[in-house]
Amino acid sequence: MNVVLQSVLWLCAYVVVVTAPLFALLFGPVPPPGGFWWDFSMALGFAALAMFAVQFALTARFRRASAPFGVDILHYFHRYLAIGALAIALLHYLLIRIGSPAVLGTANPLDAPPHLSAGRAxxxxxxxxxxxxxLRRRLRLEYEHWRALHALGATLAAALAYWHVIGTGYYVDTGWKQALWSAYGMGWIAVIAHVRRVKPWRMRGKPYRVAEVRRERGDAYTLAIVDFLASLKADR
Structure with missing residues (x-):
């Protein structure tokens, strides 16, 4: 298949995954009218969570999905989408804080509804x-340590956000909507299991060694790697 066509199809798939929760809001029982800004803030919240959910898949480096773009492009895509999703989530909160502050109530987790505290957290x-x-480099965090903490923090944040969504009531009060968000949750778990367990287990059977390090222009380097087991047989 043409690379351009593959790229377009994967981008369309991304749009579908992100917007599916928004279209789900149009069906089922109608919540009490809250006005344009209230409904808009709700839509932003669902969109932000869907965007954060896709972040797990972007970092999994699935070959079929990453091939049309390249790992570097997906890395930048992941970074800027995270910033965009955070901005949307902040706007979701600010619109409610400005337009309907009574709904948020107290910020004290001991007195506030659990799902609201989960959303804030x-x-x-x-x-x-x-x-x-x-700021990782400025903070001088080792990549492997940061990566492990990042994965743990992202998983915890996604779980808290999912709890927040389930607690909204009207917007996920039908079986098929709960199934939709359960599918997102299971998708997160599946991707995490693939990246942290399945993929490393598979790679253990395919060790490699660095055969050459070539310096390119600027601060770029090229690593030439070879199959470790095959190189051992060749040396013999």
């Missing part, structure tokens, strides 16, 4: 994850 955690990722 998720927003703060997502903001910290994005900030630390952008």
């Amino acid at each position: 998720a927003l703060i955690l997502f903001a910290v994850l994005v900030a630390v990722s952008l």
